[in-house]
Amino acid sequence: MKLRPLGDRVVIKKIEAEETTKSGIVLPGSAKEKPQMAEVIAIGPDVNRDDKVVLNVGDKVIFSKYSGNEVKLDGEEYTILNLSDILAVIE
Amino acid sequence: MKLRPLGDRVVIKKIEAEETTKSGIVLPGSAKEKPQMAEVIAIGPDVNRDDKVVLNVGDKVIFSKYSGNEVKLDGEEYTILNLSDILAVIE
Amino acid sequence: MKLRPLGDRVVIKKIEAEETTKSGIVLPGSAKEKPQMAEVIAIGPDVNRDDKVVLNVGDKVIFSKYSGNEVKLDGEEYTILNLSDILAVIE
Amino acid sequence: MKLRPLGDRVVIKKIEAEETTKSGIVLPGSAKEKPQMAEVIAIGPDVNRDDKVVLNVGDKVIFSKYSGNEVKLDGEEYTILNLSDILAVIE
């Protein structure tokens, strides 16, 4: 089974971060909940509009942690979110 | 009796998921309420605009769990929601 | 006396549902308040725009239960709502 | 003194309804506060745009009860509201 996202939605799979917070650093305000890394699994037909490539399947991305909807398929957890919830690509 | 949705609305019928949460996994935040699977029963005239096929009757889809309006017709429960509440098609 | 709705408003008359909830079924969340059936009494001039027939007087429709404004005329209760609050036509 | 409403505003004068609620009827939810009848006193220049007559002075209308601003002029109470707060004309 595969997920085909609609519109400008993107299916991602979260990458667990092994990083540990360096002791002594106090993150201000909402920053304690940092965005997460994920791998792009599938992209909707409106993501790369007008032949302008914005995202590719396999890209590592940073996204807003609490955005999107989680869905489990074949025992795997995915997140479906809007392109606008993806902040940056990690190169 | 049949439902003919208006505009870009879609009539779906929920598919009960038999999956059980794998013990030991703690889902963060609102993710505990996962989107659900459904089958597309009827689509409004604006869903497949400009000859661009987005959805077909019979498609299995993932939708946001709390979106839409439930309606009972001939003893069957349906949900009427906007196309924008459908996240992805399962292929 | 007759009601002539303005813009894309629709005057409907609710149809009391005789259906009783089948015992044992627990409807999740807001779904307990189900949309209702109604008959279209009058439609505003912007409902069937550009010669595209969306609704006809006499149609049986499903609408969001808490939308619209109720009004009593000649002892009869009507509801005036926007076309966007009508979810589907029952055929 | 006369009121000349700006834009798509309308000046109305409420008509007190003599109707009494038929005993035994329980109106659900917000429906207890029903819209009211009023007579159109003056209309702004944008109400009947593009030679399309929407409202006339003297029309009896139904409007959303809590919309608009009340103003007293020469001892008379008027309400100034937007055209969009007028639901229907009574014919």
Place this chain on the structure above:
Amino acid sequence: MKLRPLGDRVVIKKIEAEETTKSGIVLPGSAKEKPQMAEVIAIGPDVNRDDKVVLNVGDKVIFSKYSGNEVKLDGEEYTILNLSDILAVIE
């Protein structure tokens, strides 16, 4: 010193109403706070757009009581508000 309002803003000077509420009348809801009268002192360049005169300096107007920002200049109190907060002109 003079105030030159920007955009579609209007500078007005409130007119104290000598009217007293006629005893015995109970105004429903938010209507107890009635709009006020004012005189137009200055108008921004976008008020009378496209040679369409909407307001003139010296007009007596009705405006929403709590809209706008009060400012004191040379010991006089003025209110600066948007054209959209002016409901009607008194003629």
Place this chain on the structure above:
Amino acid sequence: MKLRPLGDRVVIKKIEAEETTKSGIVLPGSAKEKPQMAEVIAIGPDVNRDDKVVLNVGDKVIFSKYSGNEVKLDGEEYTILNLSDILAVIE
């Protein structure tokens, strides 16, 4: 060091008002917090669009007291706000 505001932002420097409230005057509601005077220090490239001069550096302006972001540069306090938060120019 100088601040170059982006878009339609404006950098202003507040002018302390020496005025004292005339005793005995009770300002209604939110009016107790009056807008303030400031001098325009720098203007973004979109403020005077299409060769239409709206503001000049050095203008004395009235602005909404709680709008904008304060910033300290070289020991001086400035406020950066949107053009839409500037209500009027004092001439």
Place this chain on the structure above:
Amino acid sequence: MKLRPLGDRVVIKKIEAEETTKSGIVLPGSAKEKPQMAEVIAIGPDVNRDDKVVLNVGDKVIFSKYSGNEVKLDGEEYTILNLSDILAVIE
């Protein structure tokens, strides 16, 4: 590893301000939380649209303190925010 921001997003690195508040100054209201300085690390493809240079990598900027999402990469803390959250460039 490098961050490539999408759309009109900007990656910045905060500059710790050594400034100390001059004693005796009371900052009114929300102004106690002042915007911060940062250096522009990377800019999305829509920041300098239509050959109009708005920002360059290396620019020192003022931004709204609580806007944006913080992300840690290779042990360094970055903030990803929208161009609209950048208030001014320091020259």
